[in-house]
Amino acid sequence: MVEPAEAIHSSPVALVTGPTAGIGRAFATELARQGHDLVLVSRDESRLQTVARELEAQFGVATTVIAADLSIAADLTRVEEFVSEHRVDVLVNNAGFGIRGGFLANDVDVEQQLLEVMVVAVMRLTRAALPGMVERRRGYVFTVSSVAGWIAGGTYSAAKAWATVFTEGLQADLAGTGVRAVAVCPGYTRTEFHARAGINMGSISDALWLDADDVVSQALRDARAGRVVSVAGWQYKALSVLLGVLPRPVIRLVGQSGQIAARFGRDR
Numbered sequence: 001m002v003e004p005a006e007a008i009h010s011s012p013v014a015l016v017t018g019p020t021a022g023i024g025r026a027f028a029t030e031l032a033r034q035g036h037d038l039v040l041v042s043r044d045e046s047r048l049q050t051v052a053r054e055l056e057a058q059f060g061v062a063t064t065v066i067a068a069d070l071s072i073a074a075d076l077t078r079v080e081e082f083v084s085e086h087r088v089d090v091l092v093n094n095a096g097f098g099i100r101g102g103f104l105a106n107d108v109d110v111e112q113q114l115l116e117v118m119v120v121a122v123m124r125l126t127r128a129a130l131p132g133m134v135e136r137r138r139g140y141v142f143t144v145s146s147v148a149g150w151i152a153g154g155t156y157s158a159a160k161a162w163a164t165v166f167t168e169g170l171q172a173d174l175a176g177t178g179v180r181a182v183a184v185c186p187g188y189t190r191t192e193f194h195a196r197a198g199i200n201m202g203s204i205s206d207a208l209w210l211d212a213d214d215v216v217s218q219a220l221r222d223a224r225a226g227r228v229v230s231v232a233g234w235q236y237k238a239l240s241v242l243l244g245v246l247p248r249p250v251i252r253l254v255g256q257s258g259q260i261a262a263r264f265g266r267d268r
Helices: 022-033 045-059 073-085 108-136 154-173 212-224 234-245 248-267
Strands: 013-017 037-042 063-067 090-093 139-144 179-184
Touching: 013 022, 013 108, 022 037, 022 045, 022 090, 022 139, 022 212, 037 045, 045 063, 063 073, 073 108, 090 108, 108 139, 108 154, 108 179, 139 154, 139 212, 154 179, 179 212
Parallel strands: 013 037, 013 090, 037 063, 090 139, 139 179
Antiparallel strands: none
């Protein structure tokens, strides 16, 4: 995102959480293509090393890997300290956490793990990265949210709603600093996310699926244009407008029907 010619040093640095597949991998690949050195953060060190080697070979960038589970306080602290102590020009808060079933069907500790990854880690890593960005008067914070944050769909939707609103408020705080915050709000995207969460998505129409590369390309274009919320795909752009005008009781029904459909898909 920060062009190499504009950077204080020869290569800008991007830190991406959850970079081994899907939207995170697409962000890491595109930022490496633009000349960013990478810091890659995920639980699976073996996959991290594989991705790092591939991106180094393909783009000639330097990579650092940090194996960390962001739902564990000690691991999050390690990453947070790294961010505080090293230059990060682009932060991509992408690490996800998927759960099955409604709130009452899940163990409360699992619900809290989701919040640790998708709320607490986002807040703390962003807070760690911003002082350096503001001092240098350049930088980007991308937080991968979701159109799920526009409906009422349990803890996952609530976490994504927080991510979007947090980003909107953050951009207001950053006005005039040269630093930009962008909430990336994709719809259904072809990644490993649903399979790893054990969610059967076979009932979802092909017309609703997005490609991770397209989501990232749209996010980078929107960041350059100064947009705070990035929505990829005509179908989700239209949905964002519609959900913006529907009364909340109707939106709650949309969320309820989505949860019922998801449960039906898992039971088939």
